[in-house]
Amino acid sequence: MRYFIELSYFGKAYHGWQNQPNSISVQEVLEENLSKVLRKSAEIVGAGRTDAGVHAKQMFAHFDHNEVLDEALLKYKLNSMLPKDIAIADIFKVREDAHARFDAISRSYEYHIVQEKDAFEQDFAWLLRQKIDLKKMNEAASILKAYTNFKCFSRSRTDVKTYNCRIEQAEWKKEDNKLVFHITADRFLRNMVRAIVGTLIEIGQNKYPVSQMHKIIESEDRGEAGASVPAHGLYLTRIIYPENIRLK
Template identity: 75%
Template sequence: MRYFIKLSYFGKAYHGWQNQPDSISVQEVLEEKLSLVLRSKTDVVGAGRTDAGVHATQMFAHFNHDLEIDVAELKYKLNSMLPKDIAIAEIFEVVEDAHARFDAVSRSYEYHIVKEKNAFLKDHAWYLKPALDLEKMNEAAAILQEYTNFKCFSKTRTDVRTYNCRIDHAEWKMKDDKLIFHITADRFLRNMVRAVVGTLVEIGQGKYPVSHMHQVIKSEDRGKAGTSVPAHGLYLTRIEYPDNIRIR
């Protein structure tokens, strides 16, 4: 039987979601505790990667188990054993071939910027003092939906077969004292959101015109895009799946 785990985590202490040979990851910690509870080695497959230091308010992973599981009891036991920066929200059974990564139809991220120094948000948002032109940043963000090839925003050493993504939404909004970038796509490349934000910030600072976004994307050159912004401002916020994968 296959089960999905819906979880969240604060990424500061972890070298991203995916297992690493010499660094602790969220996946490693979750697999360790799940294996202890189920009394057998249990691997989990996540919906995707997040970079070191990136947070997730919503993440999904799947695992297999031969016996029927009391999901409420498993959730309770896992939350009791996991560190405070990883929390299980739900566990549910899915159809046998459901896949946390390949069945996801969209993913959403947010990037948080604060304009005033805030001691309580130092690990939650990027403190950026220079003024930003929100209107120009949103004009440039809208250009993203005109393209599908985003090689310019991908890490150079990566094993992906295609650099194509379908961006459905990209917009900056002010919320209280935060400037938040919202982006939704069918998939994302490694480091893509942080590179997109870096490019938009350079436009917002007046270093380039809005049309610079066209030039960057058409170049297919990571060197033409903006600097990758700090990881601690980035949040994976939502992953969507077809309704028919869930059994109960």
């Protein structure tokens, strides 16, 4: 039987989601504690990767178990054992062929920026003091939706078969004391969102015209895009699956 886990985590203490040889990851901590509760080795498959220091307001993973589980009890036990920076929101049974990564229809991220020092946001948003033109940044962000090949925003050493992604939303919003970038796509490349934000920031600082975004994307060259922004301002916020994936 296959089960989905819905969770969230604060990424500061972890070297990303995926297991690493010499660094602690969210996946490692979750697998260790799930194995203790189930009293057998448990392997989990995540909906995707997040880099070191990146947070997740919503993440999904699946695991297999040959017995019917009390999902509410399992959730309670896991939350009791896990560190305070990882929280389980739900555990539910899914179709046998359901896959946390490959069945995801869309994923959404946010990037948070503050422009004045805030003692309570230092681990949750990037402090950027320079003035930026939000209107220009949104004009450049809208260009993203006209393209599908985003090799220019991908980490150079990666094993993906395609650089194609379908971006549905890309826009900046002023929310209270923050500037928040919202982006949704069917899939993302490694480091893609942070590279996009870095590029938009440079356009917002008038280093390049809005039209430069076309040239950057069409170059398919990571060296043409802006520098990646710091990880601690990035959040995986939502993952959408087909409605029939969950068993009643």
